[in-house]
Amino acid sequence: MNKEMSKKIHKFVQNGMYILLDINSGAVHVIDEMIYDIMDYFDGENDTEVINNLSDKYSEGDLQEALSELHSLMDINQLFAPDIAVPPTFKEKGLVKSLCLMTAHDCNMRCKYCFGDTGEYGGERQLMSEEVGKAAVDYIISHSGLRKHCEIDFFGGEPLINMPLVKTVTEYVRKREQETGKVFKLTLTTNGLALHDDNIKWLNDNNISLVLSTDGRKETHDNMRPDCGGQPTYDKIMKNFRKCVDSRHGENYYMRGTYTAENLDFTQDVKAMADAGFDILSMEPVVLKDSPYALTEEMLPEIFAEYDRLTEFYLKRHREGKGFFFFHFNMDLSNGPCVAKRLAGCGSGHEYYAVAANGDLYPCHQFVGRKKYKLGDVFNDLDEGAEEITRYFRESHVLNKDKCKDCWAKFFCSGGCHANADLFNDDIRIPYETGCAIQKKRLECALAVQATLALEKIGTKNFTPATSNC
Amino acid sequence: MKHIQTVNAPTLQATKNSGGCGECQASCQSACKTSCTVGNQVCESKK
Secondary structure (H helix, E strand, C coil), rough: CHHHHHHHHEEEEEEEEEEEEECCCCCCEEEEEHHHHHHCCCCCCCHHHHHHCCCCCCCCHHHHHHHHHHHHHHHHCCCCCCCCCCCCCCCCCCCCCEEEEEEHHHHHCCCCCCCCHCCCCCCEEECCCCCHHHHHHHHHHHHHCCEEEEEEEEEEHHHHHHHHHHHHCCCCCHHHHHCCCCEEEEEECCCCCCCCHHHHHHHHCCCCCCEEEEEHHHHHHHHHEEECCCCHHHHHHHHHHHHHHHHCCCCCEEEEEEEEEHHCCCCCHHHHHHCCCEEEEEECCCCCCCCCCCCCHHHHHHHCCCCCCCCHHHHHHHCCCCCCCCCHCCCCCCCCCCHHHHHHHCCCCCCCCEECCCCEEECCCHHHCCCCCCCCCCCCCCCCCCCHHHHHHHHHHCCCCCCCCCCCCCHCCCCHHHHHHHHHHHHCCCCHHHHHHHHHHHHHHHHHHHHHHHHHHCCCCCCCCCCCCC | CEEECCCCCCCCCCCCCCCCCCCCCCCCCCCCCCCCCHHHHHCHHHC
16 A cells, blocks of 8 residues: 555454554444455555455455445545644634642652652642632633633642642632633542541532542552551552542542553453442553653553453453443544644643642643743743743644654544653653553554444444454 | 444544634543543533
């Protein structure tokens, strides 16, 4: 196939299913082995060449029939769809719609992989003041233009150790919502150690979404997430999480874990969460440099095999009626984000800022403490010259990054995490490669999951390839 | 079709000149939050 056309598709085999993704339309086709082979050669106008190359394996009649189906897809722009340029609706300057408040540069746990230096973020232990918190709310309101929906994430360190601030900011947000017509979604990320009946009730009453951190199995969790005295925390936090999730009727939460080099069999950790009765789950690869817990290129085959196992496990539980949400497998292939959103990505540095405990603004929570990325503060807005940085972030989208332009995953991952790119390559436009590899595998699994569920729903589960790789 | 089953109604081409209202949720790409990767999102205007 000619090189330009090969950049428009991605074909792969996942959990026994042959899948063809048309990159520029987002169409996902489940195909048979013959189409899979044809796509090694087919470029839209070379039917004779395709037949000549595959006539030893397939009959000419079958090949012509398959080629005819491919031409039908081309006619409706679901195969080799035209390249996508920056849409006119992608504004030059982003509006700030989301803030991450570093409510506490301090923590009551000492997780071994913490990117925030167990809360210090390269500085001193510090709690955010009410003055900073309220100024942050005013900042997002005055910088979000006509946008109705805004978000604030109470983050840390551990936000529950600065609960007075969380309460004050929440009350202020609700007051400002009434005054401005804005609608805020509030989220709090917690390790669970300081959850108790009173703050659980308050979090429920105030409609705060929760992200609950645990690493799955007791031994995995206790190995990586001790308290300040080095003592295990699993039993305490799981008791608190159980109480908390039950009290909100199993809704409005995510339970998330991190896997490291020490638990590459992380399907067992997802299983442990599910078996503990939680069903809105996520498990993330750790991002570390020069650490014994870091994921390395050499581990990728093992990690990929584990995602295959996770996919099988996810589908098995789904079919048994014991399904769970797994964040990275959730994907609405027909109602996904527009192109402009796929370019904006996470919005770090142009739609999304982190507010450090002292009020300093950074492109996101991961950049806090990286001095060259300090953008300004919530009282005085951006520093002189910081507009250049925010513009650079805005323009660092997948159509501008060399390694992303021709990557099949670009409209799903939006170029990955800028902070990780900076950490590994000192340049937000050079993606973190191990992260990319994991992301792509995870996306293939997600596409296979969604394709499987879609086919089962419409009753064509017998449409399976003649052979499989597992 | 006999050899191909398309499992979605793709929208990318339809939004290459539109969209951009920005009302959708922010999508953290990092590992420390539940990384709401863009591909996992639903368009807010279609909810």
